[in-house]
Amino acid sequence: MKNILEVKNLMVWDIVSGKKIIQNSSFDLKAGSCLAIVGESGSGKSVTCRAIMRLNSTSLQQSGDIIFKGENINQLSTKELRKKRGKNLCMILQNGMTAFDPSCVVGVHLRETLAEHFDWSKNEAEVRMKSAMESVMLINPTEIMNKYPHQLSGGMLQRIMIALAIVLEPDIIIADEPTTALDTISQFEVVDQFINLRERIGCSMIFISHDLGVVRKIADEVLVMKDGKIIESGNTEKIFSGAKHEYTKYLVSTRMALSNNFKRIMGEGQ
Amino acid sequence: MGSYIVKRILVSVPLLLIISFLTFVLINLSPLDPAEVVLQAQGVPEITEELLEQTKEELGLDKPFILRYFDWFISSLQLDFGESYINGKPVWSLIGPAFLNTLKLTLISSIAIIFMSILLGVTCALKEGQVIDKSIRGFSFVLTAMPSYWLATIMIWYVSVKLDLLPTSGMVSYSSYILPVIVITISYAGIYFRNIRSSMLNNLNEDYVLYGRASGLPEKKITMHILRNSLQVSISIFGMAIPIILGSTVVIENVFAWPGLGSLSVKAILGRDFPIIQAYVLILAAAFVLFNTISDIINAFMNPKLRNDL
Numbered sequence: 001m002k003n004i005l006e007v008k009n010l011m012v013w014d015i016v017s018g019k020k021i022i023q024n025s026s027f028d029l030k031a032g033s034c035l036a037i038v039g040e041s042g043s044g045k046s047v048t049c050r051a052i053m054r055l056n057s058t059s060l061q062q063s064g065d066i067i068f069k070g071e072n073i074n075q076l077s078t079k080e081l082r083k084k085r086g087k088n089l090c091m092i093l094q095n096g097m098t099a100f101d102p103s104c105v106v107g108v109h110l111r112e113t114l115a116e117h118f119d120w121s122k123n124e125a126e127v128r129m130k131s132a133m134e135s136v137m138l139i140n141p142t143e144i145m146n147k148y149p150h151q152l153s154g155g156m157l158q159r160i161m162i163a164l165a166i167v168l169e170p171d172i173i174i175a176d177e178p179t180t181a182l183d184t185i186s187q188f189e190v191v192d193q194f195i196n197l198r199e200r201i202g203c204s205m206i207f208i209s210h211d212l213g214v215v216r217k218i219a220d221e222v223l224v225m226k227d228g229k230i231i232e233s234g235n236t237e238k239i240f241s242g243a244k245h246e247y248t249k250y251l252v253s254t255r256m257a258l259s260n261n262f263k264r265i266m267g268e269g270q
Numbered sequence: 271m272g273s274y275i276v277k278r279i280l281v282s283v284p285l286l287l288i289i290s291f292l293t294f295v296l297i298n299l300s301p302l303d304p305a306e307v308v309l310q311a312q313g314v315p316e317i318t319e320e321l322l323e324q325t326k327e328e329l330g331l332d333k334p335f336i337l338r339y340f341d342w343f344i345s346s347l348q349l350d351f352g353e354s355y356i357n358g359k360p361v362w363s364l365i366g367p368a369f370l371n372t373l374k375l376t377l378i379s380s381i382a383i384i385f386m387s388i389l390l391g392v393t394c395a396l397k398e399g400q401v402i403d404k405s406i407r408g409f410s411f412v413l414t415a416m417p418s419y420w421l422a423t424i425m426i427w428y429v430s431v432k433l434d435l436l437p438t439s440g441m442v443s444y445s446s447y448i449l450p451v452i453v454i455t456i457s458y459a460g461i462y463f464r465n466i467r468s469s470m471l472n473n474l475n476e477d478y479v480l481y482g483r484a485s486g487l488p489e490k491k492i493t494m495h496i497l498r499n500s501l502q503v504s505i506s507i508f509g510m511a512i513p514i515i516l517g518s519t520v521v522i523e524n525v526f527a528w529p530g531l532g533s534l535s536v537k538a539i540l541g542r543d544f545p546i547i548q549a550y551v552l553i554l555a556a557a558f559v560l561f562n563t564i565s566d567i568i569n570a571f572m573n574p575k576l577r578n579d580l
Contacts, residue, residue: 090485
């Protein structure tokens with residue numbers, strides 16, 4: 001399979017303190033596949049993903065090559081980069097509640113984004129957005145678009161972001177812990193929507209999570225990060241069944257202990 | 271939104287009642303006998319008990335306190351604040367034009383303050399830590415630290431006397447506004463723009479900014495979203511600033527000989543002209559309530575979460 005994204009020697013550091021946050025990371029994303037990045041908080045998962053879209057705050061600087069479809073993102077002008085953001089590289093954030101401007105109805109962000117990337121008429125954009133929202137089980141899309149973020153639930157907002165991604169049809173979707181802020185039932189639904197999304201638009205995906213259960217369900221390959229370094233990577237099943245690194249073994253075993261405990265309480269597996 | 275506006279206006283009615291009552295009580299707590307003040311002002315050589323009783327009756331001061339309050343309150347609603355103890359003219363004929371003059375100065379200054387605060391606040395936030403941010407903050411710090419009467423005097427000396435560009439004082443033409451407005455703007459905008467700057471910087475780190483950028487929105491649009499959210503704090507502050515300026519132009523009005531409320535109220539206080547003081551306090555209090563209500567309504571318009579709070 002061809003690589004759609006190749007990250008080579010990515011380094012991210014704080015310009016004030018000089019502290020290195022990401023040290024020499026290299027990894028590839030195959031076209032149409034899903035790469036999960038796992039690791040505990042502060043291991044550099046989010047910073048890595050934001051670095052791919054050059055979205056880190058101005059106090060962080062980055063070097064290395066980020067080759068997307070033959071172009072080095074690190075060398076693009078801001079204008080060229082802006083055209084790629086959303087249209088080619090689409091990000092879905094952890095907390096839907098804070099991802100939309102709290103003073104505007106959610107429709108505003110959707111319309112502004114679509115108007116930025118397509119020459120559609122207002123009506124056409126509206127129709128496409130509505131059908132995408134319906135496909136992620138958001139009934140009454142018109143009503144939802146006229147609601148403020150605080151009037152909707154986290155799961156709904158998460159699905160609105162997914163619906164926007166469906167309309168944008170990006171090459172890569174970067175999902176930054178999209179299930180962490182949700183309750184278990186919404187998590188289940190959102191993960192399903194992510195799986196559908198990949199099947200539907202055939203995009204590649206980078207999925208950050210510390211929920212190994214979700215990762216096992218959705219990812220083809222896994223990258224394990226610790227203290228800003230990639231310590232292990234490979235096929236999902238391989239990581240789960242035969243991790244080489246101590247830290248990965250520890251992550252997998254704690255996860256197993258947790259789910260075994262859960263199964264025992266629920267009376268399964270006897 | 272409509273019902274919020276109605277509710278918000280209704281809430282301010284009891285507030286005004288309480289304020290008017292307190293105003294009346296406080297002025298009447300004064301140990302001075304108003305009848306005596308009137309007689310002294312009229313230059314009566316010998317004040318006898320009989321004369322005092324007679325004057326009290328004329329002024330209606332012999333009636334019970336509550337009755338006097340209601341009389342005063344009802345006529346105040348019709349802008350009839352009684353007559354000046356000093357020169358016997360109706361209070362409104364004195365305070366009305368003065369209020370209008372001060373209001374003109376205040377509103378023009380407020381527009382200048384809001385404009386400058388937003389301009390400087392946004393510039394500094396977008397250029398955080400850069401030379402322009404640091405120099406604006408440093409320069410404004412020095413200007414804000416200068417007492418306004420001193421700044422006003424320097425400006426009159428340099429601009430009006432030395433360069434002979436603008437009138438030194440009074441309210442003769444549009445050019446009379448320039449210097450007082452500049453002095454008032456400097457002392458307030460220098461404080462308020464910091465507010466806008468810091469709330470914009472807080473908003474810059476919000477997720478919606480990240481998501482906007484990740485969605486490929488241009489910086490201009492993102493800045494508008496940030497501004498809309500940052501201004502909410504500032505609107506309440508601006509709303510309060512207008513009546514504060516209205517009440518504190520005393521210094522500026524005296525330096526520039528502006529025929530406004532400030533000069534009038536100082537004269538009234540020194541002459542113990544109770545009806546004018548009462549009217550002055552009531553008008554200012556009403557202005558506070560009014561602008562507070564307006565800023566709350568604008569805030570509710572900008573921040574949907576507030577609409578259900580009442």
